[in-house]
Amino acid sequence: VSALQAIGLVLVAAGGGAVVFTREPLRQALVLGVYGLSLTFLFFTFQAPDVALSEIVISAVGLPLIVLAALRKISAHEREREDERQR
Amino acid sequence: LFAFAGPGLAAVLVLAFVHLPSFGHAHEIVGLVVNGVELAQRQATDMVTALNFDLRAFDTLGEEFILFASVAGVALILRQLRDESETTLEEELERHRFARASDALRMFSLALVPLLVAFGGYVVIHGQLTPGGGFQGGVVLAAGVLAVLLAGRYLALRVLAPRLGLEAAEALGAASYGLIGLGGLLFGSAFFDNFLPLGQAGHLLSAGTMPLNSLAVGIEVAAAFLLTWTEFLDQALLVHRDREP
Numbered sequence: 001v002s003a004l005q006a007i008g009l010v011l012v013a014a015g016g017g018a019v020v021f022t023r024e025p026l027r028q029a030l031v032l033g034v035y036g037l038s039l040t041f042l043f044f045t046f047q048a049p050d051v052a053l054s055e056i057v058i059s060a061v062g063l064p065l066i067v068l069a070a071l072r073k074i075s076a077h078e079r080e081r082e083d084e085r086q087r
Numbered sequence: 088l089f090a091f092a093g094p095g096l097a098a099v100l101v102l103a104f105v106h107l108p109s110f111g112h113a114h115e116i117v118g119l120v121v122n123g124v125e126l127a128q129r130q131a132t133d134m135v136t137a138l139n140f141d142l143r144a145f146d147t148l149g150e151e152f153i154l155f156a157s158v159a160g161v162a163l164i165l166r167q168l169r170d171e172s173e174t175t176l177e178e179e180l181e182r183h184r185f186a187r188a189s190d191a192l193r194m195f196s197l198a199l200v201p202l203l204v205a206f207g208g209y210v211v212i213h214g215q216l217t218p219g220g221g222f223q224g225g226v227v228l229a230a231g232v233l234a235v236l237l238a239g240r241y242l243a244l245r246v247l248a249p250r251l252g253l254e255a256a257e258a259l260g261a262a263s264y265g266l267i268g269l270g271g272l273l274f275g276s277a278f279f280d281n282f283l284p285l286g287q288a289g290h291l292l293s294a295g296t297m298p299l300n301s302l303a304v305g306i307e308v309a310a311a312f313l314l315t316w317t318e319f320l321d322q323a324l325l326v327h328r329d330r331e332p
Binding site: 049050054057058061062065066068070072073076 | 133135136210218219222223226227229230312315316319322
C-alpha cells in the first residue's frame, strides 16, 4: 500500500462517517458529493481509472442533483400545504 | 442476538481474510488470460472495455436494459398527474430566473459545456484504446449538457435536449447494442461474436465491434441520465398542483 493509497483509504473512511453524521438532508447531499470525490481519488490510486471516471460524474453531479431536486419539490409541497391550512 | 452473531461473523471473516493473497500480489488466472487474449486476439488496449464489450458483452446487454428499465420507471412515476400542470415556458421565463447565479458562474458553466461534451465524446470513441468507454463517456456527455443548467438556463436545456429526442436516443442506443449482438449471430458464430475486422491495436478503428458497442452504450447512457435529470428537475421547477376552484 503506497502513501497515496493510504491517504485515499483514510479520506474515504472519514468521508463516509461525515456523510452519515450529517443530519440535515440538504447539507448531506453536498457532503455526499465531496465524499464521492474522495472515492474517485481512491479508485484512481488503486489503478482503476475507468471506475474513477464514472464515479466522479455520478457522485459529484448525478446523485446530489437528484437529491436537491427532490428536496426542492418536497419543500414546495410543504409550503403549499401550509398555505392551504392558513386559508 | 448480535452479541451471539457478531463474534461468529468476526471469526468467519478472520478465517477468510487469512487466506487472501497479500496486497498487490493477486495474479488470478482469469486476469492473466484476459491480458493475454485481448491484446493478441482482439487488438484492444483497454482491458476493461475489452471485457465489457467483448468477453462479457452479453452481461453488458443485461446491464444496458437494467438502466433502460429503471429510467422508464422514473419517467413513469414522475409523469404529470391529472391535477398537476406545467408552468408554460414564457411564464417561467418571466418569473423564474433559475438560481441567483453570479455572472462568473454562468460564464464558467457555459465555457464548460463544449469542453465536457468534447471530452465525453473522446472517452466514448476511444473506449477500446484508453481508460473509459461507453458508460463513462456517456455520463460525462450528459454532465456536459447539464452544465447548461448551471448557467441558469434550464429552459434552454429543455430546448436543447427535448424529451422526445432523449427518449428516441435512449431507445436507439439500447436497440443498436442489441442489434450488434445479433450481427454476431448473423455474420459470426454466436451472439455478440466479434465479427468486424479487428484492425491494428492502437488505431481508432480497431478491436472489431468494440467501438460500435461503446458508441451505442454511450448514446444510451447519456440520454438515460439526461432523461432522469430532466424528469426530476421538471418536477422540482416546473410542475405544480392546480389550485382547487
